[in-house]
Amino acid sequence: MAWASRLEVPDTDDGRVGAGIALARRISSPGYPFDEAAARRTVEREMASGGGGFDDAAAQGRQTAAPWSGGRLADLRTPTLVLHGAQDPVVRPSAARAVARAVPAARLVVLPGVGHDLPEALWPRLTGEVRAHVDLAAVSRAAGPRVSARPGCSR
Template sequence: MSESGEVPAGTADGIRIVYETFGDPADPPVLLVMGLGAQLLAWREGFCAALVERGLFVVRYDNRDIGLSTHLDGAPRPDFGALLAGDPSSASYTLSDMADDAVRLLDHLGLAAAHVVGASLGGMIAQTLTVDHPERVLSLTSIMSTTGDRSVGRATEAATATLLAPPVSSREEALERSVVSARVLGSPGYPADPDEVRRRAGEGWDRDHDPAGVGRQLAAIYASGDRTARLADVAVPTLVLHGADDPLIDVSGGRATAAAVPGAELVVLDGMGHDLPEALWPQVVDAVDALVRRAGSAAAG
């Protein structure tokens, strides 16, 4: 059973964060951070339940500008040409601001620290949280993500076209777009069921849809730069998971992340693209659980 809640917009930036928890709060906490334009629903309940079965307390949440958390509707439109040229001034916020949202969530839940698991943009936020607030992170798991170094983790042309496609204008169009996206970005070794893809896309559309918010999240990535040098200071046990066949963030991004973090473990999953297919959940849960136990043993020692 899950419990829902929200972090009130009590700070100067007025950001409200909506979250759900699973399991016993007395168990080791795992904070799940999702990717670009992806709501907390993308951490599927079955995946959360599998972590709970390992004796973990799971928290999933909507990043700012997505889902039921605060959307910065009045913010200026990002200038991506300027952002790509190195001028971050048009970004409404950075990855550090998004990491601060996670800290506020931990504070709200009364958690001094958590095992942080991030996917894609969520992995970038998780990395930033670890370097900005090392005392709040017990272990780091970075999934299908990268360091911010633009020479690694590059997308294929087809993946870039999918990411930058014009916004959809209806629920029906959103469902069909989701099938196309899953075909391009998903795991070739574990193809998704189109009907299930449509069902989940409809669930997401009914809960929230805001293309402008996704654009602001993307701007935060470009505005935040390369984390490689700072990742050398990460001192917590770290796991890097990446699909060998990821077309949106090439596996070189995962390899660079693991190389940047001292002692990081790298697991490359054959047949995995830029998604987390259910067939791979047992392997991913095993790896996260082993990292949590390892981090607990290191802390006890």
């Protein structure tokens, strides 16, 4: 993401919108068409809300320097689904694999062709993955502690 810090952005709303769309394109999913109109709406909505956009150096610094403030992932006892884009240029897929390894019985789904966004064409697959995960967790809970949230794993 270092390239974003070197972007020359005109100090106008149009300049910031254009740069926001460029960033959205850069982190988008290469296996899916880029929806520039949707990216524009998102950037404009973010600007209208007063939220720190990509060109807000303070906001970016807080995000990249934020220490983990949660508990140990290994202590989680909640059925966990980790969804991650195989071509994510912001958070590498190895991070998703590390999270899935750290959480007991987590289920990892790496999505081919997906970057750091969630293209609309992928929404049915995502909702299906979440629905399957919730159903499996419900069955596991009803069956008692001997059933794993991930097929082939024991607790």
